[in-house]
Structures are given as structure tokens and as C-alpha cells.
Amino acid sequence: MPWAAADRPFLDPAVIARLGTLELKARTIVEGFLTGLHRSPFKGFSVEFAEYRQYMPGDDLSTIDWKVYARSDRYYVKKFEEETNLECHLLMDVSGSMAYGSHHGMSKFEYGACLAASLGYLMNRQRDSVGLTAFDEDVVAMLPASSRPGHLRALLVTLERLRTAHRTNVAKPLHQLADMMTKRGLVVLISDLLDDPAEIIRGLKHFQFRGIDVIVFHVLDPDEIDFPFERATRFEDLETSEEVMAVPGAVRDHYVKQMGDLIERYRRELGASGIDYQLLNTKHPLELALLSYLSTRARAL
Amino acid sequence: MSFLAPIFLAGAAAAALPIVLHLLKREPETRVRFAAVHLLKHAPVEHTEKRHLRELLLLALRIAALALLAMAFARPFLPGSAVGASGAVTVIALDTSSSLSAPGVFDRARQLAKDAIGHASAGDLVGVVTFADTAEIAARPGTDRVLATDAIDHAAVGFGATRYRAALSAAALGIGDRPGTIVVVTDLQENGWDAGDRVSVSERTKIAVVDVGAPPPNLAVVGIRAQADRVVATVHNSGDRAREARVRLSIDDRPSGETSASVGPNQSADVALALPQRGEVAAVAVDDPTGIQADNVRYLVIGGRTKPSVLVVTGSGDLSREAFYVQQALGAGSTPTTGYQPVSATGAQVSTTSGDALAAHAAVVVLSTRGLERHGREALAAYVRGGGGVIVAAGPDIDAEVIADVLGGTSALQMVPPSDARRESRTLAPADVRHPIFQPFAGNAGSLGLVTFRQAAKVGGSGCQPLARFTTGDAALVECPAGDGRALVIASDLDNRWNDFPLHATFVPFLHEMVRYVATARAHAAEYLVADAPAGVRGAPGIAMLSGGTGGAPSRKIAINVDPRESDATRMSAEDFQSAVTHLKETADAKSRVQAREQEDRQHLWQFLLAAMVLTLAGEGVLASRTA
Numbered sequence: 001m002p003w004a005a006a007d008r009p010f011l012d013p014a015v016i017a018r019l020g021t022l023e024l025k026a027r028t029i030v031e032g033f034l035t036g037l038h039r040s041p042f043k044g045f046s047v048e049f050a051e052y053r054q055y056m057p058g059d060d061l062s063t064i065d066w067k068v069y070a071r072s073d074r075y076y077v078k079k080f081e082e083e084t085n086l087e088c089h090l091l092m093d094v095s096g097s098m099a100y101g102s103h104h105g106m107s108k109f110e111y112g113a114c115l116a117a118s119l120g121y122l123m124n125r126q127r128d129s130v131g132l133t134a135f136d137e138d139v140v141a142m143l144p145a146s147s148r149p150g151h152l153r154a155l156l157v158t159l160e161r162l163r164t165a166h167r168t169n170v171a172k173p174l175h176q177l178a179d180m181m182t183k184r185g186l187v188v189l190i191s192d193l194l195d196d197p198a199e200i201i202r203g204l205k206h207f208q209f210r211g212i213d214v215i216v217f218h219v220l221d222p223d224e225i226d227f228p229f230e231r232a233t234r235f236e237d238l239e240t241s242e243e244v245m246a247v248p249g250a251v252r253d254h255y256v257k258q259m260g261d262l263i264e265r266y267r268r269e270l271g272a273s274g275i276d277y278q279l280l281n282t283k284h285p286l287e288l289a290l291l292s293y294l295s296t297r298a299r300a301l
Numbered sequence: 302m303s304f305l306a307p308i309f310l311a312g313a314a315a316a317a318l319p320i321v322l323h324l325l326k327r328e329p330e331t332r333v334r335f336a337a338v339h340l341l342k343h344a345p346v347e348h349t350e351k352r353h354l355r356e357l358l359l360l361a362l363r364i365a366a367l368a369l370l371a372m373a374f375a376r377p378f379l380p381g382s383a384v385g386a387s388g389a390v391t392v393i394a395l396d397t398s399s400s401l402s403a404p405g406v407f408d409r410a411r412q413l414a415k416d417a418i419g420h421a422s423a424g425d426l427v428g429v430v431t432f433a434d435t436a437e438i439a440a441r442p443g444t445d446r447v448l449a450t451d452a453i454d455h456a457a458v459g460f461g462a463t464r465y466r467a468a469l470s471a472a473a474l475g476i477g478d479r480p481g482t483i484v485v486v487t488d489l490q491e492n493g494w495d496a497g498d499r500v501s502v503s504e505r506t507k508i509a510v511v512d513v514g515a516p517p518p519n520l521a522v523v524g525i526r527a528q529a530d531r532v533v534a535t536v537h538n539s540g541d542r543a544r545e546a547r548v549r550l551s552i553d554d555r556p557s558g559e560t561s562a563s564v565g566p567n568q569s570a571d572v573a574l575a576l577p578q579r580g581e582v583a584a585v586a587v588d589d590p591t592g593i594q595a596d597n598v599r600y601l602v603i604g605g606r607t608k609p610s611v612l613v614v615t616g617s618g619d620l621s622r623e624a625f626y627v628q629q630a631l632g633a634g635s636t637p638t639t640g641y642q643p644v645s646a647t648g649a650q651v652s653t654t655s656g657d658a659l660a661a662h663a664a665v666v667v668l669s670t671r672g673l674e675r676h677g678r679e680a681l682a683a684y685v686r687g688g689g690g691v692i693v694a695a696g697p698d699i700d701a702e703v704i705a706d707v708l709g710g711t712s713a714l715q716m717v718p719p720s721d722a723r724r725e726s727r728t729l730a731p732a733d734v735r736h737p738i739f740q741p742f743a744g745n746a747g748s749l750g751l752v753t754f755r756q757a758a759k760v761g762g763s764g765c766q767p768l769a770r771f772t773t774g775d776a777a778l779v780e781c782p783a784g785d786g787r788a789l790v791i792a793s794d795l796d797n798r799w800n801d802f803p804l805h806a807t808f809v810p811f812l813h814e815m816v817r818y819v820a821t822a823r824a825h826a827a828e829y830l831v832a833d834a835p836a837g838v839r840g841a842p843g844i845a846m847l848s849g850g851t852g853g854a855p856s857r858k859i860a861i862n863v864d865p866r867e868s869d870a871t872r873m874s875a876e877d878f879q880s881a882v883t884h885l886k887e888t889a890d891a892k893s894r895v896q897a898r899e900q901e902d903r904q905h906l907w908q909f910l911l912a913a914m915v916l917t918l919a920g921e922g923v924l925a926s927r928t929a
Contacts, residue, residue: 097336108336194336224337233331237338244341245352251344258340 052076086128087145087183090116092159093191095136095168096239100192100221101282108219111282112190113159115217115289119188120159122290124152129185132158135173136166145185167239168195174203178210190217192224193266201269208273215276215292218266220259222283227255305376305901312371316364323360355924362921369914377910378901388896390428390442390481391421392472393449395456396513398433398463399595399831400490400867403517407458410486410513414453417484417511418446425482428475429453432468433461434832434864442475460595460831460841462864463493469500469508469882478895480505488513491873492866494881501883508882510875519592520546521868522599523569525585531573534585534599538564539592539870547588548572552580552603576603582844582858596868600844600860602827608634608642609663611816616669616698618647624668626803627795630812631666641816652677656684663820664690667707668795669698681707686784690819695758696794704790708783716790717759719799727754727771729778736768738778738789738814748807756799757792765790789815828860835859 055064055075063077092112101107106114116132123130124147131145132155143158170191177187187207193200193216207214223229229248236243263279270277278292304310335341395414401407414429421427428442429452440452465485472483483502487493489512502508518540525534536546543565550558558574574585586598611631615623620643627643634640644662646654649672659665659680673681685691685708693704701716728750731739742749754771760779761767767776771792781788795812797803802811831840838845838861847859901907 100334100336192336194339221336223335229333231331233333235333235335235338235341238334238336240338242338242342244338246341246344251341254344255337255340258343259337262340 052078086123087131087181087185088119088123088128089131089133089145089177089181089185089187090119090155091173091177091187091189091191092116092132092134092162093136093168093170093189094134094140094162094164095166096164097168097192097194098219099164099238100224102221102223105221105283108192108221108282109162109164111280111286112217112219113162115219115280115286116188116190117156117159118286118290120152120155122294123147124149124155130155133173133177134158134162135170136164137169137172139173139176170195171199171203174200175206178203178206178212181207181210181212184211184213186213186215188215188217190219192220193218193262197262197265197269201266201273204270204275205273208275213276214270216266216270216278217289217292218263218277218279220263220279220281222281225256225259225281227252227259302377302906303380303897304372305378305897307375309374309376310371312374313368315371316367318367319360319363355927359921359924362917362924366914366917366921369910369917373907373910373914376901377906378897378904379906380897380900388479389422389425390476390479391417391425392428392430392442392475392481392483393417393453394430394432394436394468394472394483394485394487395439395453396433396463396468396485396487397431397456397459397461398490398493398867399458399460399863400463400488400516400593400870401513402458402594403519403592404590404594406488406513406516410488411453411456413511413513414456414484414486415450417486417509418449418453421446421482428472429456430468430471430475431456432464432471433459434464434467435461436464436467436471438471438475458595460863462830462832462867463487463490464495465493465878465881466495466498466500469502473500473502473506476503476506478503478899482507482509484509484511485878486511486513488516489872489875489878490867490869491871491877492869494873494878499881499883501885504884504886506884508879510878512875515872516593516870517591518542518544519596519868519870520544520564520587520589521593521596521865522548522585522587523596523865523868525583525599525601525862527576527583527601527603528573530576532576532583532585532601534572534574535569536562536564536572536587537569537865537868539567539868541566546570546572548574549586549588550574551584551586552577553582554584557583582860584844593868595842595863596865598842599862600828600842602844602858602860608632608640609820610642610644610661612644612646612651612659612662612665614646614648614651614665614667614669614673616647616671618645618650620645624666624796626797626808627666627668627812630803630809631816633809633813640813648672648677649674651680654680656680656687659684660687660689662689664692664816666692666694666795666816667699667704668694668696670700670703671698673703678703678706682709682783685709685786685788688785690786690816691788692815692819693788693790694795695760695790695792696796696799699758701758708781708788715760715762719756719758724755725773727757727773727775728752729754729769729771731769732767738768738811738818741810741814742807748805749811752800752802752805752807754793754800754802760790760792787819789819791815827857828862830864831861832864834861 052065052068053076055077059077065076065078068076094109098109098112099107101110120130127147129145129147130151132141132143133139134141141158141162143155170193189204204214204216227248232245232247234243234245267277276292278289280289393414395410401410418427426442426444427446427449428438429440429449430436431439439456440449468485469483476483483506485508487510489510521537523535523537525532532550534548536548538544538546543563546562546564548560548562549556557577560572560574562570562572564570581603583601583603584598589597613620613624613627617623620628631641631643641663648670652672652674665681665684681691691707693699695716704716729752730750734742757771757775757777759775761776762781765779765781767779769778771777775792777792779790781790793799795803802808829835831842834840835847838847838859842861842863845859845861847857
């Protein structure tokens with residue numbers, strides 16, 4: 001029976017936010033998520049036998065199971081699940097703008113960190129190598145990819161220590177990381193993408209050129225999407241401290257259109273480049289992001 | 302800047318209202334640390350500094366509007382911005398009466414008037430008033446002295462008599478409530494002040510008298526009358542020496558006779574000239590090239606009555622016996638043409654008189670109704686309804702019913718004769734001193750109270766209005782309208798029987814004023830002074846044709862002559878002149894208040910402030926719509 005995201009009892013981010021450590025949050029999300037996948041197409045994706053298939057001219061002779069040939073006098077080849085030595089890099093935006101969060105929910109940074117932890121937990125569980133790079137206008141923390149069981153703890157500790165502070169320059173660390181990566185793998189960018197879209201897209205395409213799959217999680221607060229403010233408000237930029245006095249009623253339409261245009265541009269241009277783009281509203285459950293990851297991973301394998 | 306009503310400035314406190322409301326309603330500023338501020342920067346919003354500036358400007362405009370409104374209500378004015386620097390006024394009152402018509406005299410007066418303009422203080426406004434019987438403002442007070450000088454140059458001597466009262470009143474009017482000086486340029490003729498004349502001016506108004514000088518020795522024709530077959534002219538010599546007067550008579554503009562007479566110093570002489578059989582108009586002239594020119598000739602309509610006639614109705618028709626006091630009082634006059642000519646008639650004679658004959662009289666005084674038959678009553682009633690005036694003295698010879706018949710039903714006059722047993726002394730008091738009859742007594746109304754009325758009838762009626770009452774409360778004088786005319790009914794007699802009125806000095810003017818009040822508008826005299834010339838007749842000596850008007854009366858000739866009092870060279874001193882002027886004291890507060898009101902009236906700054914307020918509100922509206 002196919003599963004549907006809307007039918008699943010996902011965890012409310014507000015509930016997740018109240019959980020103690022990042023590890024606990026990640027485990028709660030991933031375990032609950034995996035428990036719900038009854039007929040997951042991803043079941044048994046470790047190194048194990050998959051099926052027999054009748055030999056077809058052109059198949060590798062080394063894959064022929066001679067024991068079966070001895071018993072049945074027919075040529076069968078053994079099919080195995082491919083080795084899951086996927087190298088995944090989590091790119092976490094820790095610029096000042098990620099600190100924004102509505103009063104009732106998680107901030108974008110918390111949401112992103114929680115997502116990164118969950119992904120790390122999931123990857124580690126399926127023995128994929130996972131690394132972490134945190135950046136604002138420069139790379140501020142880097143944990144090389146590894147599939148060792150103890151690596152998860154190092155990743156979670158690194159995430160716990162991260163703090164938002166400076167201005168954003170997404171493109172620069174993207175280029176740096178793209179140059180550094182020697183193997184094909186998967187890059188997961190977790191960011192609010194409030195920077196120059198052209199530069200960001202160019203940076204992401206850099207990975208594509210190197211044959212690396214990319215998933216972009218565009219994390220936005222519901223306030224940033226719907227602009228629900230009512231009273232005349234002085235808006236102070238989290239990164240530049242620049243102030244703009246605005247009457248929300250007068251600027252809402254313009255703002256929402258600008259934000260919609262920005263999202264649509266990312267969706268359109270990244271999709272055209274084969275980059276998975278997922279808009280994440282921080283009031284929505286994190287499991288949706290995991291689903292997006294898994295579908296991309298399956299496509300990558 | 303000063304304010305006429307500074308109390309309204311308290312309203313400027315309302316300007317604080319927007320600030321107070323703002324402070325009371327102020328909410329803590331909402332600040333949001335936001336990520337996507339750069340998306341807002343391109344929105345059509347104002348940046349903080351720009352909006353702050355606009356809000357400040359908006360607040361300033363609102364405060365300014367309220368402050369301007371309060372200031373406009375306070376009626377501001379600039380105290381120092383009066384038209385004249387000093388705010389004082391100098392009015393030159395130039396005498397143009399006929400006494401200045403001697404050669405060279407008026408030129409001297411004009412020069413003195415111009416000198417007075419030159420001597421006026423530098424900051425004073427200067428105006429010019431010319432005066433004789435009446436005064437005219439030749440140049441309103443202003444800063445342009447050329448205009449004032451021009452007005453003096455254009456002034457000309459006339460034929461009127463000197464009346465200082467008119468001059469000072471007009472000049473005081475020109476000065477208003479400002480401080481000022483009235484410079485009277487005159488020959489100081491004593492006749493310029495009528496007996497009892499007084500003029501009141503402000504305490505801040507000074508009177509300066511510039512003496513033109515005594516007129517030169519003068520010969521004047523001061524009177525002319527026709528007697529049987531001759532014309533008698535009265536020639537007056539105002540010089541210090543006897544003069545030989547050459548007198549010429551013209552009949553209908555044709556020379557008719559000439560004679561000479563010696564007139565002693567300051568004396569008058571009657572000169573008789575033969576009157577031809579035919580002729581309507583006579584003019585008597587005397588040769589006097591150096592004296593006053595206006596009084597050298599006098600005109601007479603031969604056969605014309607010189608005074609308006611008043612028909613006095615008595616029982617026997619003997620005025621000297623039954624209406625002695627009325628006869629004397631009506632005939633009294635300061636000049637040959639003033640006063641009235643009493644005409645006697647009995648009740649029976651009135652009954653046989655035609656309406657036209659009655660209409661020739663200025664008024665009818667009814668002292669007795671004896672013999673006044675039905676026809677006579679109807680004739681009198683028609684006379685009144687046609688606009689005539691009747692005076693009834695409710696004495697012992699008056700029958701109330703007859704009078705009620707005469708006045709008709711509308712007046713519903715009731716008259717109750719006094720009982721002999723009831724003799725009660727009472728005096729008279731006007732109900733309203735502003736009534737035309739009592740106006741001449743306004744300054745001395747108490748003199749009427751000296752008259753004692755021993756007996757009086759009760760008069761009144763629904764259509765009659767009491768003009769005076771006795772101290773007993775009864776009506777003393779009532780006015781009863783009837784048709785186009787009116788009747789005055791006095792509740793006592795006029796022959797010293799029931800009262801002592803005829804023995805008092807107020808009797809003559811009272812009777813004259815009553816006759817003048819009820820007299821018809823039709824002219825009845827054949828000779829008028831220049832000042833009294835009927836409407837439509839030029840106020841200059843000569844013969845004029847007076848139309849009969851709409852009543853169908855025939856046109857007639859009248860003679861217009863100068864006032865003979867102008868030929869009287871008796872002069873007074875400047876001090877005597879000043880003694881007739883009363884200076885009214887004003888309090889300093891009243892003065893400053895009046896001054897402030899005048900300045901405010903002149904400047905109308907409140908209008909500019911209101912206009913500024915409207916502009917401010919318009920600006921506020923535009924700015925507010927943009928800010929919102």
C-alpha cells in the first residue's frame with residue numbers, strides 16, 4: 001500500500017523543539033519516520049543478495065552462479081544491492097538571518113540543525129558517509145564525511161556548538177566545497193537562501209559539474225512567507241542591522257510577491273539544472289524533508 | 302503684534318492637543334529583527350528618517366493650523382502700522398460763508414488754510430472741511446497733503462450763513478476717536494453761534510482758531526418789503542463811518558428807480574422807492590464794491606407772502622383777544638422770513654371756506670369749535686386726510702365731539718373736559734425727548750417742566766400716541782394720525798387760562814416745533830433764505846420758480862436771499878469761540894480700546910491668518926494622505 005505524506009502522523013516541529021538534545025530529536029524523528037515506512041522500497045539497502053536473473057548475452061561472466069548451473073543446467077546471474085558507500089555532505093547555513101523564528105516555533109537555524117541531525121542519523125544508520133560544513137560568509141566548521149558509528153556523535157556535537165552570527169555568503173563556501181570534494185556523492189544544502197540567487201545557483205551548479213547530486217532545503221519561517229505583521233513596524237535586518245519602517249498592510253503584497261518570485265526562481269532554475277529543491281516551512285514536520293532526501297538518494301543510487 | 306481679543310489666544314493651547322493625544326495614545330514602538338529586510342527595501346514604503354521628517358512636518362502643520370485659528374479669533378493688529386505715523390489728525394475747517402465774499406478776503410482765508418496744512422505735525426493725517434450753513438468734507442483725512450491743498454484751492458465762497466456747529470461736528474466726525482486738531486479758518490462772526498449752541502468734541506481734540514480778520518466796511522440790503530405803491534429796502538452800514546448808499550430798484554429785471562441815502566456808522570436806514578403799477582419781481586441793489594458782495598442785492602416777489610400762514614380758528618375771529626399768545630408766538634422770528642403768519646378765522650368762516658383755501662395754510666390751530674358746522678368739519682377732515690396738520694388746544698372752547706368728527710373714526714379720539722372742582726397743578730414731561738417736537742429741548746428738557754398746568758382735559762384714543770404726559774400720568778400731548786395728515790392735541794389751552802405756558806420762554810419754540818411737525822410738505826412762503834431753500838431750488842440768491850408738486854397747486858415764484866445776519870460784522874474773540882466747545886473726557890482704557898479697534902478694522906490681519914490656516918490645512922491634507 002503506497003504511503004501518503006499527508007496521512008502520516010508527523011511530529012509537530014513545536015514538539016520536537018521541546019526535546020532535549022539534538023541526538024534525541026534526530027532519533028525521534030528518524031525512528032518514528034522509519035517505523036511508519038511499512039512497505040518502503042528502501043528496505044534492505046545494505047550489502048546483501050537481491051535476486052537471480054537468467055543470463056543474457058553481455059552479462060558479466062563473473063556474476064554467473066555456477067552452483068545453480070550445476071543443479072539446474074541453466075545460467076543464472078546473481079544480482080546484489082549495490083555497495084552503499086555514499087558520501088554525503090551536509091552544508092548548514094549559520095548566518096545571522098537563520099536566527100529568525102516565530103514566537104511559537106523553531107528558528108530557522110534550529111529547524112535546519114534538527115534536519116541536519118536527522119539526516120546524519122539516518123545516513124549513519126544506513127552506513128553512508130556523512131560530513132558537515134557550517135558556513136556564513138566563510139566556512140566556520142567542517143567535519144569530514146565518515147561512516148563510522150562514532151562519527152554521528154561528533155556530527156551532533158558539532159551541530160550543537162554552532163551559533164548564528166554573521167552575514168551570508170552562500171556561494172563562496174559552495175565553491176570551496178565543490179573544489180574540495182574528490183568523490184561523487186551528495187550535497188545537502190540547508191539554508192534560507194537570502195542571498196544573491198544567481199550566485200547561489202552558480203555555486204550549486206558547480207557541484208553538478210563535478211557529478212555531485214545536490215539537494216537544497218530552503219528553510220523559511222512562516223512569517224517570511226506570509227508576512228503576517230499588522231502594526232507599523234520597524235524591521236531590523238538580522239545581519240546588517242539596517243532598519244526599514246514599514247506599514248505591513250501597505251507592503252505585504254509587494255513583499256509576498258518578491259518572496260514568491262525568489263522561491264519560484266530557485267525552484268525553476270534549480271529544477272532545470274537537476275538539483276532537488278525543497279521549500280521547508282518551519283511550521284511543517286521535518287519528516288517531509290527526510291522523504292525528499294530519500295527519494296533523491298534513491299535516484300542517485 | 303497686539304490682539305484685540307487676547308482671550309482667544311488661550312485657544313492656541315489647543316495646539317498642544319495633537320501632541321498630548323499622541324503622547325497619551327502612544328504605543329511602544331514595534332521592532333522586529335527580520336531576515337528578509339532587503340525584500341522590504343524595494344517596497345513602496347518610506348524609510349524611517351523620511352517618514353519621521355514627514356510626521357514632524359505633519360504635526361507642525363496641525364499645530365500651526367490651530368495656532369493660526371486662535372490668532373485669527375484674537376483679532377491681531379500691528380500697533381505701529383497706522384496710516385499716519387502719529388495717528389493724529391488735523392482737519393482744516395474753512396469758512397465759506399457769504400461774509401467772506403468781500404474782495405480778497407476769501408483768498409486770504411485760503412492762504413491761511415494752506416498755512417495751517419503746512420504747520421500740521423509731520424505724521425498727522427490732514428483733511429479739509431468747508432462750511433457755511435452746512436459742512437462738507439472736501440478732503441478726507443489722509444497722508445496726501447497735496448490733495449488737502451487742492452481741496453482748498455477748489456473751495457469757493459458761497460451764499461450761506463456761518464454755522465460753527467455744523468463745521469465742528471463734521472470735523473469731529475472726520476477725526477473720529479483719534480487725537481486731532483480742528484483748525485477753524487474764519488472771520489469769527491458772532492452770529493456763527495446760535496443762542497445756546499454748544500458743540501462737544503473729544504478731550505483729545507484741540508480747537509485752533511485762525512482769524513481771517515474783520516470784514517471791510519460794508520453796505521448791505523438786509524430787508525425788502527412792498528408797501529402799497531412803493532418798495533421799502535433796509536440798508537445797513539457796518540462801517541465806522543457814515544456812508545452814502547446808492548440804491549437801485551429793478552422790477553422784472555428792468556431798472557425801475559434809483560435813489561441815494563445816507564446811512565450812519567453801524568446803522569440801518571429804510572429807503573423807499575416807487576413801485577410801478579405792473580411787475581412781479583423786485584430786486585433792490587446797493588453799490589458796495591469793497592464790502593461783502595453777496596448782500597448787495599435782495600429780491601422780493603411782489604404780493605407774495607413772506608411767511609407760511611397758519612390758520613387760527615377762534616370763536617370770534619379776534620386773535621388779539623382770544624389768541625393773543627398764539628398770534629404773537631407764531632409771528633415771532635429772528636428774521637423777516639422766519640416764523641409764521643397767523644391768519645384768523647371763526648368756526649363759521651371755516652365752514653364756508655373751500656378746500657383749496659384751507660390747503661394754502663401750512664397748518665390749522667383750532668382753539669374753539671364754536672360755529673364749526675358740518676361743512677366746516679368735513680372741510681377740516683378733508684384737509685387733514687389730504688396731508689394737512691391740525692393742532693387742537695383742548696381748552697374751554699373745544700367740543701370733543703366736533704374734534705372727533707374732524708379727525709375721523711380711525712383715531713377714536715376721546716376728550717373729557719376737566720371738572721371745575723378738580724384743580725390740580727401738574728407739569729409736563731416728554732415721553733421721548735428724541736421726538737422732533739422735543740428734540741430742540743433735548744439739552745434743556747427740564748425747562749418744559751417749569752410750566753404749570755392747573756387744569757387739563759383727558760385726551761387719548763386707541764389710534765393716538767401720547768408724546769408727553771403730565772406728572773399725574775395723564776396724556777398731555779397726543780398725536781392722532783388721520784389719512785395722510787396728522788393732528789396734535791394738547792390737553793390744555795394755549796391762552797394763559799388753564800396754564801402759564803404762554804408766559805414761559807419755551808412757549809414760542811414749542812409752538813413753532815408743533816406747527817413745523819404737522820405742517821404739510823408744501824412750501825407756503827414767497828421768500829426763503831439760502832439755507833432754507835426748498836428742495837429742487839438752487840441755494841443762491843435770486844428768483845426761482847417753485848412747482849406746485851403733485852397736489853395740483855400752481856407753480857409760483859419765490860425769492861431766495863442771503864441770511865441778513867451775515868451782514869452783521871459783530872465779531873467775537875477766539876476765546877469766546879472756544880467757550881462754546883465742550884471737551885468730553887475719555888478714559889485712557891476707552892481711548893486705547895477704540896484706537897486698537899480702529900487699527901484692527903483697518904488692517905484685517907485676521908483674514909490673512911484664516912487664509913494661511915486654510916492653506917496649512919490643505920498642505921496637511923496632502924501630506925497626511927501621502928503619509929497614510
